[in-house]
Amino acid sequence: xxxxxxxxxxxxxxxxxxxxxxxxxxxxxxxxxxxxxxxxxxxxxxxxxxxxxxxxxxxxxxxxxxxxxxxxxxxxxxxxxxxxxxxxxxxxxxxxxxxxxxxxxxxxxxxxxxxxxxxxxxxxxxxxxxxxxxxxxxxxxxxxxxxxxxxxxxxxxxxxxxxxxxxxxxxxxxxxxxxxxxxxxxxxxxxxxxxxxxxxxxxxxxxxxxxxxxxxxxxxxxxxxxxxxxxxx
Numbered sequence: 001x002x003x004x005x006x007x008x009x010x011x012x013x014x015x016x017x018x019x020x021x022x023x024x025x026x027x028x029x030x031x032x033x034x035x036x037x038x039x040x041x042x043x044x045x046x047x048x049x050x051x052x053x054x055x056x057x058x059x060x061x062x063x064x065x066x067x068x069x070x071x072x073x074x075x076x077x078x079x080x081x082x083x084x085x086x087x088x089x090x091x092x093x094x095x096x097x098x099x100x101x102x103x104x105x106x107x108x109x110x111x112x113x114x115x116x117x118x119x120x121x122x123x124x125x126x127x128x129x130x131x132x133x134x135x136x137x138x139x140x141x142x143x144x145x146x147x148x149x150x151x152x153x154x155x156x157x158x159x160x161x162x163x164x165x166x167x168x169x170x171x172x173x174x175x176x177x178x179x180x181x182x183x184x185x186x187x188x189x190x191x192x193x194x195x196x197x198x199x200x201x202x203x204x205x206x207x208x209x210x211x212x213x214x215x216x217x218x219x220x221x222x223x224x225x226x227x228x229x230x231x232x233x
Contacts, residue, residue: 007031009062016172023206040223081165105166139181153189
């Protein structure tokens with residue numbers, strides 16, 4: 001396994017996307033420096049951060065010991081997980097058949113579970129008007145995706161063979177299942193997986209990162225304007 005002598009900089013806020021990377025770094029046991037990006041205050045629009053993450057979204061990392069020993073920055077959670085998995089040779093298998101499975105489920109989360117769960121959260125928790133169509137549309141789609149996971153996990157401990165970055169990516173988006181209108185008792189295989197992942201010490205540490213700084217935005221109108229009113233700049 002590659003060793004890390006200089007800490008990786010983690011640009012982060014405690015959300016499901018941020019947890020993916022804090023969990024991965026805790027699982028790897030490599031040193032990292034936490035750089036909190038308070039998305040409710042607009043830190044993601046600071047020029048210094050945009051140089052690292054041009055989509056003005058966390059998480060992002062800066063690795064001072066990148067390829068050929070030179071600094072590299074990486075944005076987008078899926079790309080960061082793949083980079084760290086390749087670099088340290090863990091949780092991202094080299095066997096091509098197995099790697100394809102990991103990538104399938106990683107991008108299933110990035111393109112499906114995350115965005116749909118996020119919309120369910122928005123319409124159920126934050127929308128100023130309770131729009132029945134939006135609530136039903138996204139609650140039902142998350143339910144469908146949970147069903148996909150439940151079928152996949154029948155007879156399997158993890159999504160793609162052993163425990164991998166695909167599991168790390170999906171776990172954070174299932175933590176707030178109740179706010180998505182889902183009952184894990186309806187998905188016994190998913191529930192078993194959820195409890196097993198949540199019992200891992202590194203996962204527990206990763207989810208705790210920055211927790212003290214996180215505040216609910218349910219009643220924070222300024223934070224809502226920043227988070228939900230963004231247009232091109």
